[in-house]
Amino acid sequence: MPWDLDNNRPIYIQIMERIQLDIISGVYKPGDRLPSVRELALQAAVNPNTMQKALSELERSGIVYSKRTSGRLITEDESMLNHLKTELAEEHIHVFLEKMDKLGFSKEEILALTQEQLKEAK
Amino acid sequence: MNPILECYGLTKSYNKMYNALHNLNLTLDRGQIIGLLGPNGSGKTTFIKLLNDVLIPTQGEIRINGMTPGVETKKIVSYLPERTYLDETMKVKDIIQYFSDFYDNFSDERAYQMLDDLQIDTNARLKTLSKGTKEKVQLILVMSRDADLYVLDEPIGGVDPAARDYILSTILNNYNEKAAILISTHLIQDIENILDRVLFIKQGQLVLNATVDEIRTEQGKSVDALFREVFRC
Numbered sequence: 001m002p003w004d005l006d007n008n009r010p011i012y013i014q015i016m017e018r019i020q021l022d023i024i025s026g027v028y029k030p031g032d033r034l035p036s037v038r039e040l041a042l043q044a045a046v047n048p049n050t051m052q053k054a055l056s057e058l059e060r061s062g063i064v065y066s067k068r069t070s071g072r073l074i075t076e077d078e079s080m081l082n083h084l085k086t087e088l089a090e091e092h093i094h095v096f097l098e099k100m101d102k103l104g105f106s107k108e109e110i111l112a113l114t115q116e117q118l119k120e121a122k
Numbered sequence: 123m124n125p126i127l128e129c130y131g132l133t134k135s136y137n138k139m140y141n142a143l144h145n146l147n148l149t150l151d152r153g154q155i156i157g158l159l160g161p162n163g164s165g166k167t168t169f170i171k172l173l174n175d176v177l178i179p180t181q182g183e184i185r186i187n188g189m190t191p192g193v194e195t196k197k198i199v200s201y202l203p204e205r206t207y208l209d210e211t212m213k214v215k216d217i218i219q220y221f222s223d224f225y226d227n228f229s230d231e232r233a234y235q236m237l238d239d240l241q242i243d244t245n246a247r248l249k250t251l252s253k254g255t256k257e258k259v260q261l262i263l264v265m266s267r268d269a270d271l272y273v274l275d276e277p278i279g280g281v282d283p284a285a286r287d288y289i290l291s292t293i294l295n296n297y298n299e300k301a302a303i304l305i306s307t308h309l310i311q312d313i314e315n316i317l318d319r320v321l322f323i324k325q326g327q328l329v330l331n332a333t334v335d336e337i338r339t340e341q342g343k344s345v346d347a348l349f350r351e352v353f354r355c
């Protein structure tokens with residue numbers, strides 16, 4: 001199954017997001033080896049150079065690192081992973097808050113509604 | 123490595139009044155998958171035919187791996203024309219043999235693997251196959267060569283979406299750093315994710331040469347959306 005990518009945002013950024021999510025959600029564990037560029041490009045049905053760029057960017061951020069003989073590995077730095085997890089959560093919350101604001105809810109109302117929903121979810 | 127394709131002032135006119143291609147300048151590096159995009163009659167097929175020595179330029183020059191199109195370039199360019207030139211009374215397996223005899227860089231093994239994946243009967247005569255299946259056979263022939271430049275004129279137009287996915291993954295599978303793949307198509311949305319770069323041709327002239335992610339970053343829209351805007355009727 002090709003990855004579900006949307007049409008208007010740069011492809012390499014979406015690939016980075018997808019791999020970050022896979023790391024946070026445990027599809028890849030700390031210290032795991034990532035599949036090769038070619039394998040990942042085929043999996044995602046994207047251009048190999050685009051995949052290469054996404055992986056280089058992830059490497060630059062430190063979330064993956066390369067070892068000369070064994071390809072790219074997921075970082076074992078727990079604090080970095082936790083930091084990334086918080087960052088992703090904050091992004092989702094920002095999007096949510098923006099939408100609620102558009103619907104005309106005040107901060108207090110948003111908080112109250114969210115608490116209510118959380119209670120029901122339990 | 124040297125560029126796989128260079129064009130300088132490339133012009134083709136079919137009569138004195140009208141240039142199908144006008145002063146096209148272009149350099150393409152290896153290791154890329156490139157989309158050749160433009161509306162009907164914009165000069166895509168003329169350009170492709172010039173690359174393959176099917177047409178002769180009126181003016182300007184083409185260099186493929188440093189050589190003018192001819193016998194030597196045909197050894198390293200694998201070309202899928204928009205219309206078939208195969209003898210329709212031949213059986214699929216005989217066509218494979220034919221290609222294998224003809225081209226040094228043809229891999230029988232790769233061809234049979236793909237025919238098997240797509241469940242195509244190798245004992246069938248070409249004329250008994252559906253339009254879509256014929257297209258698949260032709261694409262298999264072209265992709266089974268180890269070429270430096272693949273030139274595909276509308277490779278996915280007539281095939282179903284599932285086969286389209288298979289063809290795209292075949293193209294990706296075949297990707298290597300020394301080769302370039304030039305694909306002309308109208309089905310932009312289907313191939314956008316596998317492209318490095320797109321070329322927009324409008325009335326015989328190159329109006330855009332950019333990577334897919336450059337377009338998305340700078341314009342905030344897909345290549346497909348940009349195409350619809352640039353070529354709005």
